[in-house]
Amino acid sequence: MFLALLSFSHTLLSFQILVLLSFLIINGTYTYITVYAFFHLRQSTDASPNLEQLLAFAKHANMRPISIVIPAYNEQVTIIDTILSATAINYPEFEILVVNDGSTDETLQRVIKHFDMVPIARPARMIIDTTPPRAVFVSRKTPNLWLIDKANGGKDDALNVGLNFSRYPLFCAIDADSILDPDALLRMGHQFLINRDLVAAGGSIRVLNGCVLEGTLIKRIRSPRSILANIQIAEYLRSFMAGRVTLSEHDSLLIISGAFGIFRKDLMLAVKGFRKTVGEDMDLVLRLHRYCVDNSIKYKVYFISDPVCWTQVPSDLSSLLRQRNRWQRGLVDSILHNRVMLFNPKYGKAGMIGMPFFLFIELFGPIMEFIGYISFVLFYFFHMLNPIFALLFFIISILWGMWLNAAAVLLDNFVQRKYERLVDAYKIAFLGSLEYIGYRQMVVVERIVSTFQFTRSHWGKVNRKGFNVEGGVDETQS
């Protein structure tokens, strides 16, 4: 009896140490990432070419033309503004391919009407197998704008159709609920111009909620009123300004957001485009890493912090949870599909740093966090919890999270100073910290559930609002 109790006691102690260690490793990793990004961004902020230089490059250098593909499924609320923002882009040569993925709403009709589109027999080499296109339209107002109508086949399928139809050597995918900064492509194109080894690059994704628009241009950048949106802004800042900057600098960037990324088309065709998965963006980057290494191609995958794409984040909890569910499923599926890279020195830092980071911190992190919450409850019921210790530990975890938030907002302030008003920066830092009171736990549970649903390819509905909601347009869709 005594030995059993002793053994149980030892097991419990080991368990506590395991939970504590995982807490320290996960938070320590994020702290390292933030501190590293801080020192890196301090230098690179000054090193962005100014607009005069970029325009000189655009005018004189041979900037590679870009095919912008916008997959749209039931995006009637935002699609026109997204296309308008894309047509207003400052770049020497580009085409816009809107792929209507069998929308059941008025997406197709609205685009045809607004841009005065006419059917055209544009042939395409169907290098990648996709759902066959039903019709192709070209705009009489904007000659570089094309619309491809097809039956519903999923985002990956729509992107692959865009890839088949694209004419230019660079492929840019943007979401149909996003707005590109006018100079975003110029900044991204500059990186492809100067570095011939660059095969893929991602830009910053910022939260559009709360911003005031004039047409498709962002007039005033403000933090939203909703706590949920502010929490997500803090998350995006942590993820992009800290996470992706540091991973990119460690040659371990394994994800380029589907909302805004540019890829070399020849390599995308070589890896057969997007795979049927809900995490098609991460999966593509992983397969590009693999393809380049397997074929001894010298390559780079970068995150570039100053080109910005603005996107709407879910403004209601159910949409948010569906989104996080999808992200987690995509993460699990991508890691499983590309598991050969894990701890494989052949794949360099991507295999030795990037893959373990995504597996242990991003994928297992929520599981360990969940175990931590459960163990707190269990220890409490078994009277094995010292209340003072528990309280202090809880305070530390909240403070550490707050520190990460404050540091991410400060980082953002160093890089771009997008939020002009100090009150907005403070609001994001402090409201973002409220994630520890309920939000985080809900997301953790959703992510655990979705981890075991990774075989599902269901996308999930997201409720959308018009971009300029504060300006009056407010149309919600599912």
Next chain:
Amino acid sequence: MGNLESAINPYLVVALLWGVIIFFAASIASLTIALGVHKRRMASLDLDVHLQMAAYGRAITLIGHGDAVQPPHITDFRSACTWGAALTYMCHENECPPSVALLEATRRSRAVALVVARLSVKDWGERFLAVTALGDFRLPELFDMIILFAQTESHMLVFGNCLYAAAQSISRPDDLRTLFDLVHSRPDISSGYDEGMFRLAIQALRAVGTTPDSLAAALRTCLQLPGAAEQHLLALVQAIGKEKLTTFKDEMVAIVRHIGSARLTSTVMRAIHNMGLSDSIIPENIGVRDAMLNISAIRSAVTCGSDLVPLIGNELRSPDFNVRYAAAITLTKLGDRGHEELVNRRHGSDLYARDMASFALTVE
């Protein structure tokens, strides 16, 4: 029982935890204050730069008109950079290089010394800014220094900016070869970027009155450089075409015929097209087996007139989609004869030609 704090010293654990809490609380407070301070500082800096730009703009106008002899008041690195930015802005606005008086004013200020001092700092962001400023000054005597610095610079973005700075400061035709050698030293830089830098350099040389003959001599040495990487030659040929150095066309064709590279030949044809000229090298390459060469020749044929229409029309039957597409698009640009050819092909027997001609006529 098996609690962690009971396994160690409970007082020590609690004290440690309090220590950590205090550390985080203090750290968050400092970050919050730093955020406010930084925001205010940057806002004030932005305002300073804005005011300084306006002041330098006025100074540039006065110096440009010969109304001022005093060099601009430049006290630190940032104001030196702002002076450079103001000069570049003025150049872009007026589409001309800075006058001799402005160059002299820059020389007499402390700008160059302040900027050069930053070339050796560890922070690559600062080096980037310094190189940008050196390019903005457009002082010919800085060209050699920029080249020397670039040869030791490892950071890609800074190196790229060195090329930009060198291209803006170039004043002697022979320096084109130095720039070409510098580009040649970095195989990882893309040819599209090289092309831009060669174009800027050619423009800068023309702006200082370089004669076409001396420019041609400099270009000749670059194109005939033994062992030169093809990608850089391609960039140079493209730049020659886009800058419309028409007097160099025949010589360029002769050099390329001698080298015999398909890619270079293809680029030369595009360069001739960009010049708005024609040459026998274009029809010679229509219908060749090499698809890339064929496509380039077809596309470049737009400037050769409608005599090549039947030749291009035949390419609508090519088994290669890209060749057919290029032929169709070119025919749409060749006026009535091109249109007539497309109409005929649409009713012809060849399926490929029929489809592509129909497509081209729809686009047209």
